[in-house]
Amino acid sequence: MKSVEEEGRTVEEAKQKALARLDVEEEDAEIEVLEEGSRGVFGLGGRSARIRATVAPRTGVLGGMVERLLELMGIQGSVEVELRDEAAHIDIETSGMDGLLIGKSGATLQALQHIVSRMAYRQDVKSRVVVDVGGYRARRASFLRKKALALAERVKASGKEAMMEPLQPAERRIVHITLNPDPDVKTYTVGEGAFRSVVVAPQAEGAEKDETDEGESGPHRRTWSEASDKRASDTGHEGGGFGVR
Amino acid sequence: MKELIEHIARSLVDHPEQVVVTEVVGEKTIVYELRVGPGDLGKVIGREGRTAKSIRTIVTAAAMKAGKRAVLEILE
Numbered sequence: 283m284k285s286v287e288e289e290g291r292t293v294e295e296a297k298q299k300a301l302a303r304l305d306v307e308e309e310d311a312e313i314e315v316l317e318e319g320s321r322g323v324f325g326l327g328g329r330s331a332r333i334r335a336t337v338a339p340r341t342g343v344l345g346g347m348v349e350r351l352l353e354l355m356g357i358q359g360s361v362e363v364e365l366r367d368e369a370a371h372i373d374i375e376t377s378g379m380d381g382l383l384i385g386k387s388g389a390t391l392q393a394l395q396h397i398v399s400r401m402a403y404r405q406d407v408k409s410r411v412v413v414d415v416g417g418y419r420a421r422r423a424s425f426l427r428k429k430a431l432a433l434a435e436r437v438k439a440s441g442k443e444a445m446m447e448p449l450q451p452a453e454r455r456i457v458h459i460t461l462n463p464d465p466d467v468k469t470y471t472v473g474e475g476a477f478r479s480v481v482v483a484p485q486a487e488g489a490e491k492d493e494t495d496e497g498e499s500g501p502h503r504r505t506w507s508e509a510s511d512k513r514a515s516d517t518g519h520e521g522g523g524f525g526v527r
Numbered sequence: 528m529k530e531l532i533e534h535i536a537r538s539l540v541d542h543p544e545q546v547v548v549t550e551v552v553g554e555k556t557i558v559y560e561l562r563v564g565p566g567d568l569g570k571v572i573g574r575e576g577r578t579a580k581s582i583r584t585i586v587t588a589a590a591m592k593a594g595k596r597a598v599l600e601i602l603e
């Protein structure tokens with residue numbers, strides 16, 4: 283766990299310095315006072331305050347939350363929480379129960395993640411939560427990349443559009459990103475809610491892949507990069523081709 | 528299972544003390560009825576029913592682990 287020591291005229295000053303150095307909010311750090319500090323007399327003999335600050339973004343709260351859920355589900359496993367890319371990654375390892383926790387196309391994992399996020403939010407842990415079981419997400423990502431590339435080849439050969447299976451927002455993003463560099467195909471999102479998916483279409487002859495779309499950005503257009511989980515604003519997007527950056 | 532549903536529901540609502548789960552044992556399936564306090568229904572249902580769906584998915588998985596079938600009904 284990352285930890286720094288700082289000095290200041292007061293404990294408060296030392297604390298602020300340390301938090302700035304760690305780049306965290308106060309509630310996401312543990313502060314240990316090493317030396318209270320004293321003013322001294324006439325500016326002489328004063329001692330500065332010293333504190334140690336350790337990053338501890340209540341990952342313990344998250345870990346405990348998931349451990350309790352697993353226990354109540356009757357599943358034995360270990361839980362690790364790590365902060366990466368501004369998200370709390372909760373990695374679960376079970377003995378033989380991974381499949382059950384993942385579910386079909388990751389449905390159970392997604393449900394778990396949603397519930398844990400809601401619970402965390404109510405416990406005032408506001409960071410994004412990503413739950414994974416046995417490295418499933420990385421495997422799924424590589425599977426989706428392969429599938430997207432294979433589908434693109436088929437689309438190029440046939441000249442006809444083709445659609446991926448329904449995908450989660452993060453999964454759709456993987457498809458868009460994978461095929462973005464390919465000048466011969468474009469991708470766009472169709473469908474609503476759980477059925478949202480990505481269509482791979484042949485790029486029209488001579489069409490510029492990107493910039494031509496930008497100019498006509500109306501209210502019904504958006505790029506995949508915005509396609510985080512904002513379902514509420516999704517209505518009216520069906521069938522529209524979205525620009526791909 | 529009852530405890531699992533209670534635990535999830537209580538972590539999501541404003542009035543955990545009003546969360547009640549009753550078990551109706553059928554031949555093949557067990558039906559769990561989740562009741563929450565007035566105003567808390569939205570908390571367990573969520574936007575577009577996402578939270579309710581998630582709780583159901585977790586309950587189904589837990590039931591599968593126990594070799595059972597479970598259905599969750601949410602009532603106010």
